[in-house]
Amino acid sequence: MVGGFRHVLVRYVSHTGQPLCAAIQSQLMAETRKSEDALIEWIRARSVARDASILLGIGDDMAMVRTGPEVLLTADMLMDGVDFDSARHAPDEIGRKALAVSLSDCAAMAVRPRWAVVSVALPDAWGMAEARGLHTGIERLAEEFEVRIVGGDTNSWKQPLVIDVTVLAEPWADIAPVTRSGMRPGDAIWVSGPLGGSLSGHHMSFRPRVREARALGAHYGNALHAMLDLSDGLSTDGHRMASASGCGIILEERQLHEAASDAAKEAARGDLEAIVKHVLDDGEDFELLFAVAGDAGEPPAVPNSDGARAARFVRIGVATGEPGLRVRGGDGTLRDVEAGGWQHFTERA
Numbered sequence: 179m180v181g182g183f184r185h186v187l188v189r190y191v192s193h194t195g196q197p198l199c200a201a202i203q204s205q206l207m208a209e210t211r212k213s214e215d216a217l218i219e220w221i222r223a224r225s226v227a228r229d230a231s232i233l234l235g236i237g238d239d240m241a242m243v244r245t246g247p248e249v250l251l252t253a254d255m256l257m258d259g260v261d262f263d264s265a266r267h268a269p270d271e272i273g274r275k276a277l278a279v280s281l282s283d284c285a286a287m288a289v290r291p292r293w294a295v296v297s298v299a300l301p302d303a304w305g306m307a308e309a310r311g312l313h314t315g316i317e318r319l320a321e322e323f324e325v326r327i328v329g330g331d332t333n334s335w336k337q338p339l340v341i342d343v344t345v346l347a348e349p350w351a352d353i354a355p356v357t358r359s360g361m362r363p364g365d366a367i368w369v370s371g372p373l374g375g376s377l378s379g380h381h382m383s384f385r386p387r388v389r390e391a392r393a394l395g396a397h398y399g400n401a402l403h404a405m406l407d408l409s410d411g412l413s414t415d416g417h418r419m420a421s422a423s424g425c426g427i428i429l430e431e432r433q434l435h436e437a438a439s440d441a442a443k444e445a446a447r448g449d450l451e452a453i454v455k456h457v458l459d460d461g462e463d464f465e466l467l468f469a470v471a472g473d474a475g476e477p478p479a480v481p482n483s484d485g486a487r488a489a490r491f492v493r494i495g496v497a498t499g500e501p502g503l504r505v506r507g508g509d510g511t512l513r514d515v516e517a518g519g520w521q522h523f524t525e526r527a
């Protein structure tokens with residue numbers, strides 16, 4: 179399939195950006211190359227195949243894995259200053275998030291993540307310690323979710339950190355992957371946990387809802403009509419699910435208060451309207467938004483050893499035949515909701 183760490187760019191300017199004399203330059207090139215080889219070897223040694231699914235792991239030109247008949251793929255690229263801030267976040271936190279966002283996509287489809295390929299453009303200023311830290315963060319989360327890192331690419335350059343993770347997943351036995359396009363009028367709309375205020379910390383430390391999604395798939399079967407993970411905000415992602423499904427969603431304002439995270443309430447300083455805005459627009463919640471048949475009942479309790487991050491399902495609305503996304507206030511009036519969450523490209527234009 180995909181894989182094989184290969185080498186890489188070599189630094190041959192000093193930290194001040196001045197070219198070095200040829201002799202020093204070639205020595206530095208050799209050392210840098212050695213250290214990047216050492217990094218790959220360090221990663222390889224820690225990723226020794228302990229899994230019968232890996233026929234060829236890190237160290238060759240490609241990795242080879244044994245899959246079932248269906249494989250799902252997802253890729254996410256994270257950039258310093260956009261998805262994390264390397265001045266504030268430690269390398270292991272950044273690495274963890276880079277894998278977590280892809281695992282969240284696996285949760286969104288209710289599938290089982292299996293293998294990951296990790297590509298990085300490391301800033302020149304980073305040494306081995308930071309590079310190892312980055313990988314350690316990825317590795318710990320991979321271990322927790324039984325995902326194997328089978329390859330990737332490592333480079334360095336004069337620009338800020340960029341990290342890209344591709345994950346290959348397979349359907350869980352007896353659970354068909356859940357798309358975002360199957361919502362039907364009359365469906366109950368739920369979320370898997372608190373929304374809003376993510377930038378105060380949750381966006382780096384969230385737990386991908388892989389287990390919860392599996393439990394939902396097993397519990398509801400075909401009554402689980404549509405699902406996605408809330409990465410860009412309920413208003414934006416709600417519109418996406420509605421338009422993909424060719425119907426609409428009415429959100430109950432009272433239930434949005436119920437779904438608000440502590441961080442959203444804190445940021446809103448008790449202003450109810452502001453709380454709703456945080457819930458709708460903040461983004462990076464990485465909770466599941468899902469639609470189930472109106473008579474399918476409540477989601478199952480999902481056991482989780484980490485109580486702080488246990489799912490808290492809240493029913494926030496209902497699917498309607500009329501397209502679009504609306505909020506129903508306490509007095510019963512409906513108002514349209516614009517997609518106000520994070521929009522890549524347009525925000526920076």
Ligand SMILES: [Mg+2]
Binds near residue numbers: 407
């Ligand atoms: Mg997604």
